[in-house]
Amino acid sequence: MLSCKQIVEHGSDYIEKDMGFWRKVEMKLHLMICVHCRRYVRQLKRTINMLSRGRYYAPSEEQVEQLKQQYQEVNGKR
């Protein structure tokens, strides 16, 4: 089973790229049981969609980092 940390690390790959079939299944399984990661991936997806409509195709490293930090903050409070 993947950890939340792994989901956060590979979140953008999951949305943007083709990862291995089993990897994807593992991600999906985790997202099914973990509401925090579900929220994180949804927000990440929204960010990527928003940016891809504009000039940029992908979010910058900085923005991904920011999202990760936000996520970790939320998780740390629990």
Ligand SMILES: [Zn+2]
């Ligand atoms: Zn999780």
